[in-house]
Amino acid sequence: xxNVLQSxxxxxxxxxxxxxxxxxxxxxxxxxxxxxxxGAVSVxxxxxxxxxxxxxxxxxxxxYYVSQRAGSTxxxxxxxxFGFTQIGLSADQARSAVEGFAGAVRMNPGVRAxxxxxxxxxxxxxxxxxxxVDRTKAQFGEQGYFVAARIAAMGGMDEGAFKQMWxxxxxxxxxxxxxxxxxxxxxxxxxA
Numbered sequence: 001x002x003n004v005l006q007s008x009x010x011x012x013x014x015x016x017x018x019x020x021x022x023x024x025x026x027x028x029x030x031x032x033x034x035x036x037x038x039g040a041v042s043v044x045x046x047x048x049x050x051x052x053x054x055x056x057x058x059x060x061x062x063x064y065y066v067s068q069r070a071g072s073t074x075x076x077x078x079x080x081x082f083g084f085t086q087i088g089l090s091a092d093q094a095r096s097a098v099e100g101f102a103g104a105v106r107m108n109p110g111v112r113a114x115x116x117x118x119x120x121x122x123x124x125x126x127x128x129x130x131x132x133v134d135r136t137k138a139q140f141g142e143q144g145y146f147v148a149a150r151i152a153a154m155g156g157m158d159e160g161a162f163k164q165m166w167x168x169x170x171x172x173x174x175x176x177x178x179x180x181x182x183x184x185x186x187x188x189x190x191x192a
Contacts, residue, residue: 066095070102070125079179080126084161086175087168093161100156101125101132111154129157130173133165 009016016024063074070077077098081091102125105112115122118139120131132155136148145166152162165172 072126083176104156
C-alpha cells in the first residue's frame with residue numbers, strides 16, 4: 001500500500017522512483033529529528049531563562065527590603081555591591097556592612113549622634129559607610145586606622161570590610177560612580 005504523501009506527490013505530477021522516495025523520506029526523517037532536537041533545546045533554554053529571571057527577581061526583592069531598612073535606594077546598593085566586588089570584597093559583604101551600620105544607628109541613638117557629630121548623614125547607610133571611611137581617615141590619618149576601625153565597629157561594620165574600604169577608598173568611589181552612571185544611562189535609554 002503506497003504512502004499517502006507519495007500518492008499525493010504522484011498526483012501533483014512528480015515522478016517518484018523508489019530511490020528518490022527513500023531519499024525524500026530520509027530527509028524528512030532527518031528534518032523531523034532536527035526539529036525535535038531544536039524543540040528540546042528551546043524548552044531547556046526557556047527553563048534556564050525562567051530560573052535566571054526568578055533568581056534576579058529574588059535578588060532585587062532582597063535589595064528592596066535592604067533598601068527599606070538602610071534608607072538607601074536599590075540603585076545605590078547595587079552600585080555599592082559592584083564597587084565592593086572591584087576591591088576584593090563580595091556583594092554580601094557590602095550588604096552586611098550597610099545593614100550593620102543601619103542597625104547600629106537605628107538601635108543606638110548615641111551612635112547615631114556620634115556619627116552626626118562627625119558630619120556623617122546617617123539617613124542613607126550605603127552612603128554613610130563611605131562617609132565614615134572618609135571622615136575617620138581625614139581625622140585620624142593613616143596612622144590612626146586602629147581608632148577608625150573601632151569607630152566603624154561601633155557602627156556595626158566588619159573590620160575586614162572596613163580595612164578594604166580604607167585601603168581602596170578612591171577606587172571604590174570611582175567604581176560606584178561608574179556603576180550609577182551606567183545604570184542611569186540604561187534607565188534613560190529604557191524610557192526614551
